[in-house]
Amino acid sequence: MDASRQDSAGAGSSPEPTDSSPQRPGNACRAAPRNLTRPLVLVLLFLAASTLVSLWVGYRLLDLSVLREDETARALFFQLRLPRVVMAGILGASLGSVGACLQAFFRNPLAEPFTLGVSGGGTLGASVAIALGWGITLAGVPMVFLAAFAGSAAAVLVVYWLSRTGDVVMPGTLLLAGVVVNLIASAGVILIQYIADYSRALQILRWTIGTIDAVGFDRIWRMLILLIPGWAILLAIARDLHLLAMGEESAASLGVDVRRCERLVYIASSLIVGVAVAEGGTIAFVGLIIPHAVRLVLGQDVRLVLPCSFLVGAGFLMLADALARTALASGELPVGAVTAVIGGITFLGLLRRQRRFSAI
Amino acid sequence: MSADALMPAGADALIEARGLRFAYEADRWVVDGVSLELKHGALAALIGANGSGKSTLIRLLAGLRSANAGEVLFSGQPLKGIPRKRLARSLAYVPQINPMIFPFTAMEVVLTGRTPYTPRFRFENRLDVEQALKALAMVGAAHLAPRPVTELSGGERQLVAVARALAQEPECLILDEPAAALDLKHRAALIRILRQLRDRQGMTALMVTHDLQLLDPAFDRVFAIHRGLLLAEGSPGQVLRDEVLSRVYEDPQVRARKLEGRTFVWSGT
Numbered sequence: 001m002d003a004s005r006q007d008s009a010g011a012g013s014s015p016e017p018t019d020s021s022p023q024r025p026g027n028a029c030r031a032a033p034r035n036l037t038r039p040l041v042l043v044l045l046f047l048a049a050s051t052l053v054s055l056w057v058g059y060r061l062l063d064l065s066v067l068r069e070d071e072t073a074r075a076l077f078f079q080l081r082l083p084r085v086v087m088a089g090i091l092g093a094s095l096g097s098v099g100a101c102l103q104a105f106f107r108n109p110l111a112e113p114f115t116l117g118v119s120g121g122g123t124l125g126a127s128v129a130i131a132l133g134w135g136i137t138l139a140g141v142p143m144v145f146l147a148a149f150a151g152s153a154a155a156v157l158v159v160y161w162l163s164r165t166g167d168v169v170m171p172g173t174l175l176l177a178g179v180v181v182n183l184i185a186s187a188g189v190i191l192i193q194y195i196a197d198y199s200r201a202l203q204i205l206r207w208t209i210g211t212i213d214a215v216g217f218d219r220i221w222r223m224l225i226l227l228i229p230g231w232a233i234l235l236a237i238a239r240d241l242h243l244l245a246m247g248e249e250s251a252a253s254l255g256v257d258v259r260r261c262e263r264l265v266y267i268a269s270s271l272i273v274g275v276a277v278a279e280g281g282t283i284a285f286v287g288l289i290i291p292h293a294v295r296l297v298l299g300q301d302v303r304l305v306l307p308c309s310f311l312v313g314a315g316f317l318m319l320a321d322a323l324a325r326t327a328l329a330s331g332e333l334p335v336g337a338v339t340a341v342i343g344g345i346t347f348l349g350l351l352r353r354q355r356r357f358s359a360i
Numbered sequence: 361m362s363a364d365a366l367m368p369a370g371a372d373a374l375i376e377a378r379g380l381r382f383a384y385e386a387d388r389w390v391v392d393g394v395s396l397e398l399k400h401g402a403l404a405a406l407i408g409a410n411g412s413g414k415s416t417l418i419r420l421l422a423g424l425r426s427a428n429a430g431e432v433l434f435s436g437q438p439l440k441g442i443p444r445k446r447l448a449r450s451l452a453y454v455p456q457i458n459p460m461i462f463p464f465t466a467m468e469v470v471l472t473g474r475t476p477y478t479p480r481f482r483f484e485n486r487l488d489v490e491q492a493l494k495a496l497a498m499v500g501a502a503h504l505a506p507r508p509v510t511e512l513s514g515g516e517r518q519l520v521a522v523a524r525a526l527a528q529e530p531e532c533l534i535l536d537e538p539a540a541a542l543d544l545k546h547r548a549a550l551i552r553i554l555r556q557l558r559d560r561q562g563m564t565a566l567m568v569t570h571d572l573q574l575l576d577p578a579f580d581r582v583f584a585i586h587r588g589l590l591l592a593e594g595s596p597g598q599v600l601r602d603e604v605l606s607r608v609y610e611d612p613q614v615r616a617r618k619l620e621g622r623t624f625v626w627s628g629t
Contacts, residue, residue: 034483107461239480243472245462250524252424253453254475255444300464303483 039298043311050315054085054322079216086220087279088212088321088335089314092286094227094276096313098269099287100294100306101234104245105265106174110350112287113273116174117155117181119284122270122277124185124192125151127204129278131196142219142278145226149274155181156270207281209334212321219279226275233268235307237261242302283317283336285343290316292350373397374532374564379430380420382413390416392588393430398532398581401562403554405575407599408585409609414568415456415536417585421566422453422534434532448476452525456536456568458517463508466520470496470505473527495526498553500546514541522550526557532564533557539571547571551578572616576600576623584608600625 056063058081066073099112106116113119129136129147136143159181163174189208193201240261243251252258276283290313294305317335320342324335375398382391390413398404398421408414419425421432423439432439434451452473460469473495474488484492496502501519509517518541525533533554539547551574557563569575575582576596584592584599585608592604599605600623605614609627616625 036483104462107459109461236480239475243475246460246464246469246472247455247458249419249424249453249455250458250472250521253422253448253451253455254472254528255448257444295462299468300462301468 034301034304036304039304039308042297043294043308047311047315050319051085051089054088054318055081057322058325083215083217083220084212084321085318086217087215088318090220090223090227091212091276091280091283092290092317092320093310093314094231094272095283095286096290096316097231097234097306097310098272099313100291100302100309101237101241101265101269102287103291104241104302104306105262107245107247108174109292110175110288110347112285112291113152113269113276114182114282114284114287115347116178117159117185118152118178118269118273119277119282120178120182120185121155121158122148122152122274123208123282124188125149125154125274126278127189127192127208130204130207131192131200133200141226142222144278145223145275148278149226149271151185152274152277153266153270155185156266160266206334209281209336212280212324212335215279223275223279226271230268230272230275231310233264234272234310237264237268238303238306241265241306245300245302281334281336284340285347286313286317286320286339288350289343289346292346372400373433374400374402374435375421375566376433376436377417377421377430378433380417380427380432381429382416382420382425382427384416389588391420391427394585394588394590395430396583396590396593398564398566401558401564402580403558403564403578404566404581404583405579405596406566406568406583406585407570407572407575407608408591412585412608413588414585418453418534418536418566418568422451423447424453445476448528450531452528452530452533454518454521454525454533454535454538456540458521460509460517463510465505466496466501466507466509466512466523467492467505469509469520470523470527473524476528491529492523492527495523496520498526499523500549515543515546518542519546519550522553530563532566535565535567537568537570539567539569539574547574572600572605572625573622576618577621586610596623 055077060073060076062073062077062081067077095113098118102111102113102116102118103109105111126144126148128151129144132143159174159177162177163170189204193204196204240251240256243254243256244258244261248258291305291309294308294312298304298308317339320338321335324333324338327333327338377394377396380391380394381389383389392413394417406414406418416425420427423432423434423442426440434442434447439447467489470492471484471488474484474491478484478488493502493505496505499519499522501516501523504512504516504520509520512520518538522535522538525535538550542550554563554565554567555578558565579596582592582594582596582599583590584604591608592599597618600616602614602616605616605625606612611627614625614627616623618624
């Protein structure tokens with residue numbers, strides 16, 4: 001009956017707590033429940049710092065004393081810079097959290113809205129809506145949002161349907177299907193640009209690159225109506241995703257309703273990505289690099305990675321947008337190009353590292 | 361259907377399957393009408409040739425799939441009607457292959473076994489961590505706790521998967537070839553743990569295995585399935601016989617011999 005005790009002592013290189021003495025010095029950190037303070041403080045500090053920096057820099061540096069004295073500077077700040085920074089934060093948070101969600105759900109570290117074609121689908125949907133006219137709304141919700149949502153949802157369904165055989169989602173097929181959906185979607189966008197009249201075609205072109213335009217708070221509120229439910233779903237299923245990241249069958253045996261979770265991932269990710277794409281165009285790779293960066297610092301726990309990707313994604317895109325605004329002396333860069341360059345290189349690095357695993 | 365149905369049908373069955381049928385594609389029955397009873401506190405094995413439907417059958421028994429026909433009762437209740445969380449406290453399942461993409465630590469993996477006991481928005485507390493450590497120590501894998509599972513060998517991962525199931529503190533454990541990747545010593549240790557848990561806590565276990573040497577005398581009951589049908593069931597001594605095994609494996613050369621209280625099985629000349 002002591003066999004397993006002996007066994008553990010024999011196999012272990014360090015003294016093991018066999019029954020109830022997990023508070024030994026060597027095992028203290030392992031025996032303690034997860035400490036949430038440190039990661040939260042780290043992440044919030046990053047978010048606060050990036051918010052301040054991106055509010056400060058721009059066409060003109062704006063600090064508190066300027067804001068207090070200068071009337072026009074104040075107007076500039078509240079009507080242009082603040083909403084733009086908030087928008088960048090919202091988009092970054094959306095993409096970061098959806099990326100973390102998709103990576104866990106598909107058990108694929110290269111999954112994100114862009115690589116899976118979700119952004120592509122959204123772009124196509126939104127292009128159709130733009131070709132028909134920006135201004136159209138349906139019960140107060142801009143048509144572009146709805147069309148992008150529909151496009152994203154269609155893309156997720158197609159990609160998932162193609163890559164799932166029986167119980168297994170094949171990682172290779174998943175990414176390949178994403179690439180193909182992206183190609184089809186961008187071909188569709190080009191066709192629409194040809195058919196649409198010149199000014200709208202230009203509008204589409206400018207928007208697909210991924211820019212965060214000067215927007216009023218009005219538009220932000222409308223986005224939030226759709227985004228907040230999506231975010232809430234993601235946070236609510238974070239634990240299910242944590243279990244799914246370790247395998248579908250074991251998650252199911254631990255009480256996760258896999259089918260329901262799957263539906264929620266569909267709805268939430270296409271809703272969030274659709275709205276983000278409709279507003280910001282294709283901002284690629286934020287959903288990829290943010291979760292990876294978070295995991296590097298905080299470890300693998302999806303229940304932690306997902307909310308932290310939300311916050312870090314917000315901070316990251318605010319900074320990227322600040323860079324896009326200030327990199328050129330005159331005019332500005334599209335933020336999508338900035339993130340694509342940073343993210344694309346990171347993606348290649350990950351791909352190279354991934355060759356070590358047989359996973360893909 | 362069952363050649364050696366000696367046990368009378370009783371109320372002491374923990375898992376009871378009635379006429380289970382299951383097909384992945386239309387009309388190709390992988391499980392083709394299986395009825396069986398797993399008694400409380402029994403250590404049982406499920407044997408059969410490759411592709412005979414073993415894994416599918418235990419998935420049905422574990423509630424991971426729904427049968428096309430027939431039903432599974434757990435403690436006398438239809439499995440389908442039991443809330444998932446409650447079922448996960450009573451029934452744990454160890455999958456055959458456990459591919460890991462992300463480098464979760466072994467501790468993180470085992471801690472997920474505490475999920476059925478923790479509310480959705482709370483992380484595991486000290487008690488859960490202690491339980492997880494205990495489960496790891498039980499399978500002799502406490503030293504693996506801080507290691508990323510992606511760096512572990514197949515056998516070590518298997519131990520971690522078993523530890524996770526034990527952390528669920530289940531009444532019943534269903535294991536899909538847990539011994540496949542284990543070495544001689546850990547195979548024996550796993551069986552010892554299962555027997556220990558049966559004796560101390562009355563835990564019930566059903567284990568799919570191809571390693572027939574493990575069965576006699578360690579197991580209480582053996583179910584043999586062949587092409588989706590239950591071909592034989594009984595004590596290891598009753599099932600591990602030349603004529604039964606030749607039919608189970610469709611191999612006339614299978615031999616089973618008793619030596620020093622154990623039954624050894626081999627095939628070929």
